[in-house]
Amino acid sequence: MVTAGVKGRRPHGLRRVAVGQVLLWSFIGLGAFLLLAKSVQNSSQFGRYQLWILLIDICAVVALSVLIARKLWRLVRDYRAHVPGSRLTARTVGIFGGLVIAPLLIVYLSSLEFINVGIDSWFKVEVKQGLSDALGLSRAALDLRMREYSSRTQALAEALTGATPASVQSRLDAERRTSQALEVVLFAGHERILAASLENPLESLPSRLPPDLLRQVEQHAPYVSLEPQAGGRYLIRTAAALGDAGDRGEVRFVAAIYPVPAQLAALSEAVQSSYSQYGDLAALREPLKYSFRLTLTLVLLLAMLAAIYGAIYSAQHLVRPVQDLIEGTRAVGKGDFGTRLPLPSRDEMGFLVHSFNDMTKRLRRARAEATQSQQAVERERERLAIILARLSTGVLAIDRGMTVRTANEAAGAILGTDLSAATGRSLPELAASNERLGQFVAALAVRFAGGREEWREQLDLDGSAGRRTLMCACTPLPGEDSDMGFVIVFDDITALLQAQRDAAWGEVARRLAHEIKNPLTPIQLSAERLRRRLLEGMNERDAEILERGTRTIVQQVETMQQMVNAFSEYARAPEMHITRFSLNQLVTEVADLYRSQDPRTRIRLDLDGHIEAIEADRGRVRQILNNLVTNALEALDGIASPLLEISTRLEEGADAAYAAITVCDNGPGFQRELLGRVFDPYVTSKPKGTGLGLAIVKKIIEEHGGRIDADNRPEGGARVRVVLPVKDSTRSATGSARERRDQLRRERA
Amino acid sequence: MTRRALVTAVFGIAMMLARLAGADALDGVLEVRSAYVNIDKGVFLLHARVEYPVGPAIRTALQDGITLVFDLEARVERDRRFWFNSNIVDLTLRRELTYHAVSDRFVVRDVRSGDQLTFATLDEALDYLGRVDAWPILVEPQLDGGSYDISVRAGVRRGHLPTSLRAILFWTDDWARLSEWYTWSLPV
Numbered sequence: 001m002v003t004a005g006v007k008g009r010r011p012h013g014l015r016r017v018a019v020g021q022v023l024l025w026s027f028i029g030l031g032a033f034l035l036l037a038k039s040v041q042n043s044s045q046f047g048r049y050q051l052w053i054l055l056i057d058i059c060a061v062v063a064l065s066v067l068i069a070r071k072l073w074r075l076v077r078d079y080r081a082h083v084p085g086s087r088l089t090a091r092t093v094g095i096f097g098g099l100v101i102a103p104l105l106i107v108y109l110s111s112l113e114f115i116n117v118g119i120d121s122w123f124k125v126e127v128k129q130g131l132s133d134a135l136g137l138s139r140a141a142l143d144l145r146m147r148e149y150s151s152r153t154q155a156l157a158e159a160l161t162g163a164t165p166a167s168v169q170s171r172l173d174a175e176r177r178t179s180q181a182l183e184v185v186l187f188a189g190h191e192r193i194l195a196a197s198l199e200n201p202l203e204s205l206p207s208r209l210p211p212d213l214l215r216q217v218e219q220h221a222p223y224v225s226l227e228p229q230a231g232g233r234y235l236i237r238t239a240a241a242l243g244d245a246g247d248r249g250e251v252r253f254v255a256a257i258y259p260v261p262a263q264l265a266a267l268s269e270a271v272q273s274s275y276s277q278y279g280d281l282a283a284l285r286e287p288l289k290y291s292f293r294l295t296l297t298l299v300l301l302l303a304m305l306a307a308i309y310g311a312i313y314s315a316q317h318l319v320r321p322v323q324d325l326i327e328g329t330r331a332v333g334k335g336d337f338g339t340r341l342p343l344p345s346r347d348e349m350g351f352l353v354h355s356f357n358d359m360t361k362r363l364r365r366a367r368a369e370a371t372q373s374q375q376a377v378e379r380e381r382e383r384l385a386i387i388l389a390r391l392s393t394g395v396l397a398i399d400r401g402m403t404v405r406t407a408n409e410a411a412g413a414i415l416g417t418d419l420s421a422a423t424g425r426s427l428p429e430l431a432a433s434n435e436r437l438g439q440f441v442a443a444l445a446v447r448f449a450g451g452r453e454e455w456r457e458q459l460d461l462d463g464s465a466g467r468r469t470l471m472c473a474c475t476p477l478p479g480e481d482s483d484m485g486f487v488i489v490f491d492d493i494t495a496l497l498q499a500q501r502d503a504a505w506g507e508v509a510r511r512l513a514h515e516i517k518n519p520l521t522p523i524q525l526s527a528e529r530l531r532r533r534l535l536e537g538m539n540e541r542d543a544e545i546l547e548r549g550t551r552t553i554v555q556q557v558e559t560m561q562q563m564v565n566a567f568s569e570y571a572r573a574p575e576m577h578i579t580r581f582s583l584n585q586l587v588t589e590v591a592d593l594y595r596s597q598d599p600r601t602r603i604r605l606d607l608d609g610h611i612e613a614i615e616a617d618r619g620r621v622r623q624i625l626n627n628l629v630t631n632a633l634e635a636l637d638g639i640a641s642p643l644l645e646i647s648t649r650l651e652e653g654a655d656a657a658y659a660a661i662t663v664c665d666n667g668p669g670f671q672r673e674l675l676g677r678v679f680d681p682y683v684t685s686k687p688k689g690t691g692l693g694l695a696i697v698k699k700i701i702e703e704h705g706g707r708i709d710a711d712n713r714p715e716g717g718a719r720v721r722v723v724l725p726v727k728d729s730t731r732s733a734t735g736s737a738r739e740r741r742d743q744l745r746r747e748r749a
Numbered sequence: 750m751t752r753r754a755l756v757t758a759v760f761g762i763a764m765m766l767a768r769l770a771g772a773d774a775l776d777g778v779l780e781v782r783s784a785y786v787n788i789d790k791g792v793f794l795l796h797a798r799v800e801y802p803v804g805p806a807i808r809t810a811l812q813d814g815i816t817l818v819f820d821l822e823a824r825v826e827r828d829r830r831f832w833f834n835s836n837i838v839d840l841t842l843r844r845e846l847t848y849h850a851v852s853d854r855f856v857v858r859d860v861r862s863g864d865q866l867t868f869a870t871l872d873e874a875l876d877y878l879g880r881v882d883a884w885p886i887l888v889e890p891q892l893d894g895g896s897y898d899i900s901v902r903a904g905v906r907r908g909h910l911p912t913s914l915r916a917i918l919f920w921t922d923d924w925a926r927l928s929e930w931y932t933w934s935l936p937v
Binding site: 135228229269275283 | 810813814815816847849850851852853854856858863864865867868869870873907
């Protein structure tokens, strides 16, 4: 939780950046100041290192440029690739860079202007003019002395003209002492000394004459020059030609050197020194500017590049936790809750990262719990699916639009269609190709349309394979959603009902056989006795009536006895004599028998050679065949080209082998309404039948552990299919019909 | 590489660039016209004649107060067949030429000894600078047989330049020139 006290403080990272900026600026300013100060104040000392400083500065500028270019290139690359945090980094670098570069440029431009103006001010016109005036003044002062000495020299030359050699030396000495000259020398020709007067004759010789002096005196022109000496001294050299020539005809001239007074010399030397220094500096005016500009530019470049580099570094340092957060958020978005970010610091960013890590930890824990719950639900669902799959009861879950949500295998088996891939499909759409399912859907639709959502009823579904009876229960599914749908649970109770009927009929037959058969014999005997006693004493007409009545009674009693015998046979369970015999041979025998009895009917056999022998009661199997063939032949009565087909097939079941016998005819077939009950007693379409033939057949087959089905062929005619186990052990394992009936009775009780 | 060598290399490059740029205040010929040595009592004395450039720019600059430095470099190397030559002697005769405004004369000063001469004209001063006679550069004990080469080169540059500016002026100063080396074998 962010507290109010934390809000006002600057982030730790920003504070560090600010401190770094201040230090950087301080160092740069100090360095620049030292550079400028040293270059101005002590150029000779600084100059020793300046080349190296320049080289180091240039190397630093190049190195920083390379580093910055590398970082900028990476930044641009990340920006274009939309790397998380790159835009924030670029913006931060821009802001920092702008904040640094703008004042730097202002300082730089101001400094340039200051340098230009400052250096130009050194060379103002007034300074130069002052120097020129001082120079002129010095020259004027010295010119006065020079003219004075030149006049003295010329006067001496005139005095020496025509003088005797003996007086020359004295005149020279007098002149030197009078004028305080350093030397006064009389030359003849170029450098031939005729006489000389020196201040220190033992220490020095007359000085060497400058070439311009000789040229001047040869033309009889006076010569005067000012000669600067080492140590700031000045000498005035004068010369003047004599009016006469020497003994060799060459020009004679007198040359003198006069010292300039020390004070005047010092002042003149000061003026000369200033003039020279000013000249040197004036010549260095532009190079000085260039030097300062270059130094300043280097300092600026260094400062700017260092600041930009610092800005990039600081921005990246600041943005790194944000980048981590973005990547962490993306990872969490992709479902990776194991992401843990490093704590950058103990500031607000650190608090944010800590909160993120805490959040991912909670998410990870919640996901683990959700996964465990999901796994538990999944396990429960799988268990339920297994239970549903193993259930013999059909379970069907549908929504209110009758779209299938769940259906187990038993539901498909009971409804006669494969519902394994029916999830998500509409039930009416699936029912289009299945008659039984269609009736089931119609029954559901009627009840739903009537607003009945919870019911339990018995549904009768008719189909080509006969009638099926389902015990069906519908319940709305619980849940918050109003369209949770319904679950429909149903059982196929056809076999159960049939077994119940079989048991009931068996009981009826046994009672009939017991209750009716006993009075029939006395009735028959009484009728015969009445006829025998009374017939002789009656007239012809009465005798005839008696005769006809007793005969009718006897015939009806015999008929009833036959019927009772049939019931008795249906009800009894004789011991079976299991033998091993050839089924195909038995079928052939029965067929041959009926061929001879009814030659008009064509009997075609299709026998499977793989059936070698079966273990069953041969007599009762023959009875089955006789019944089926007799029924077929009776059905073919009146058919134009009667055809009876008997086929056998060996079928491999899941647990044992079975022999299937199919009897087909091309007669009218079973009546549709009787299809589900053809094996019930007293169900017949024949006018003379007892209705017990197929019931007895079914009973015999069930006692063998087999089954029988009856339906109509699509091309017309009836088809009865009998399946018998090949081995007697199979029958023993499944139990006899009587046992099943006994079990049914126990269940009902 | 010593600092001097580095400075010389940079200076050379700067000179070359300055020449390529075509800006040359020291317009005119700068070359060693002739040079020879003679041996006097075991001392090798160098005599050289150098032609220095002279022109209105130099005159004006001198009259404005700048100082020109005239260097004459002499180098004696011992020839080696399979390696670089060894340097026996490397001397520089440095003199400064200034214009003395108060006396209106040109002053030539020997930097080492401090002796100076004055001349009324620039031509006389340059003529004096171009004549070097009997400059002792070597004594016989320094030689131990073999063959030796002696090289002489003259140079002119602006003097009284602050050292701090010298590096910067490498690529802006057109007041610096060097002649080609004048080389011959030392007669031993």
